[in-house]
Amino acid sequence: MLEARLLSMLEAAKEEGLLRRVLAVEGRGRLIRVDGREVVNFASNDYLGLASDERVIKAMREAAIEEGASSTASRLICGDSAQLRSLEESLAALKHRPAALVFPSGYHANIAAITSLTRQGDFILSDQDNHASIIDACRLSRATTLIFRHNDAHHLDQLLSQTDSGSLRLVVTEGVFSTSGDICALEDIVAVVRRHNAVLMVDEAHSTGTLPPRGRGIEEFYNLVGCVDVGMGTLGKALGAHGGFICGSPALVNTLINYGRPGIYSTALPPPIAAAAAEAANLLLRNGETIVAKLQNNIKLLSAGLLERGLIKEEARTPIIPVEVGEERRTVAVREALFERGFLVAALRYPTVPRGAACLRISVSCLHTEQDLAELPIAIAKTLEETK
Ligand SMILES: Cc1ncc(COP(=O)(O)O)c(C=O)c1O
Structure with a gap:
């Protein structure tokens, strides 16, 4: 059968x-x-080509020799490592946040954050084009999910007006969308979120390391550092390694340590991977402007060729x-x-x-x-x- x-x-x-x-x-x-x-x-x-960068590979090799291949357990048992702690420090600095928590993947991070922060009676307002990991997290959460039209702050505003202002309303969107490459209309979204006293979560899987001026993500791109309550990112894309993270206040991180089932019940990121990701994050911290300028130049060159042949309608920025x-x-x-x-x-x-x-x-x-x-x-x- x-x-x-x-x-x-x-x-x-x-x-x-x-x-x-x-x-x-x-x-x-x-x-x-x-x-x-x-x-x-x-x-x-x-x-950014960091997956094959010799500095990233060297960091990974050294950590493997010192610590071995595996973290051997979930973080709360004995899967922690100096490499993970130092990675979290670098990520928090990169994202201008007091704290960050690393997960075994970006998928884990989205599931952990969305399911831990919402409960029955709450609302999740999710962009229509959000990634499958966000969609799955919404399905797992006990909150009610409302879908707003892609990057449409006006529709978000309408939906928020229909929700109970006494409940927690979590608005979830992406910095750079994974299928269209669209950049989040952050200024408009933030204005609506603030007016309704809602909470904003942004998945920066594709905006970290790619957006000017320094590859630190969507908030710096719009000069709106601090406007996102729950920052999410991945380590397996521009950072050339593997894993995911949530960044924000110490209370947010402590809550996820205590309630985030994907972190509690899954083996922690291995030390060599954490070391590779930390090296990549440090390269961005030190030299982000130059690294991102090279990527942006390549985007411009390709975009011009595609536009010339009518293959795209407007200049690509991601x-x-x-x-x-x-x-x-x-x-x-x-x-x-x-x-x-x-x-x-x-x-x-x-x-x-x-x-x-x-x-x-x-x-x-x-x-x-x-x-x-x-x-x-x-x-x-x-x-x-x-x-x-
Ligand atoms: C927007 C977005 N969020 C989350 C993820 C999941 O990240 P990871 O591949 O680290 O599980 C991806 C990866 O495809 C993604 O594109």
């Missing part, structure tokens, strides 16, 4: 052009081998650049043809994006050369023409 069900699920995904498979990947960085073929990688979240295709099967065919031309890009399909709104997602990195950035738009334009 199980086998029959599994086969019918896989068949249904295949019919809709939604079947996924694991690519056989070797290597990291600009050039990787996928299924035995060398391609330029436009699909990873390693925006390293996540979607190119609309629409139909799922055609999107996969375009991705495969681009692969044959030597480029790896992601094909986003339902449920990551709505049905019929499939797109190619290009991820820009500091490591891309001017030639890569000039050639990709040409290859996409040719491929789209050929697969019409």
Whole structure:
């Protein structure tokens, strides 16, 4: 019975052009081998190239020699380490906050924060385009979830007006959205949140390390440092390591230490990973302006080529650049043809994006050369023409 069900699920995904498979990947960085073929990688979240930075690797190696491979337990048992404590200090400094708490992944961090801070009778107001980890956290929470239109502060305002002002209202959005690359309309959202005396949580998975001036995230970008009550970030994207974190007041962190089940009941981040992430965070702290300027320059170059060929409608400002295709099967065919031309890009399909709104997602990195950035738009334009 199980086998029959599994086969019918896989068949249904295949019919809709939604079947996924694991690519056989070797290597990291600009050039990787996928299924035995060398391609330029436009699909990873390693925006700053820190995953293969020799300083980050050295920190990881030294911690592995000193402490071993695993944290061996959850944080509250004996999974803590000097590397984790020092990582949290660096993250708090990077985010201008008194405290930070690291989780085994960004997914864990979102689940921990949203489920610990809300209870029955509360409201979560979640942007329509929020990441799956936020959606899952809302489903796990006992609060009522209301979805506001993407980046629409006016709609958020309307929804907040319908909620009980005596309850806790947690507004959750992203700094840079993971599928569209849109930047959060933070000024408008903050104004509404303050007017309603609500609480603001921002997922900075893709805004940390990518936004000017220094890669410290959305608050510095808007010159609104301190406006976010619950900051969330990941360590496996621009910081080139692995893990997630929540930052904010000491009371917030202590609450998550005590009530955040994903942290309490999961093995802590291993010391070598924590050391790598701390080194990456320290590089950003010391030299963020220069590192981010290089990424932003690459974004400008690629964006100009895509605009010139009519592949995007407005200039990109973040390293996540979607190119609309629409139909799922055609999107996969375009991705495969681009692969044959030597480029790896992601094909986003339902449920990551709505049905019929499939797109190619290009991820820009500091490591891309001017030639890569000039050639990709040409290859996409040719491929789209050929697969019409
Ligand atoms: C916006 C956003 N939040 C959270 C996560 C989860 O982070 P992690 O990959 O560290 O679990 C991701 C990763 O895909 C993301 O894009």
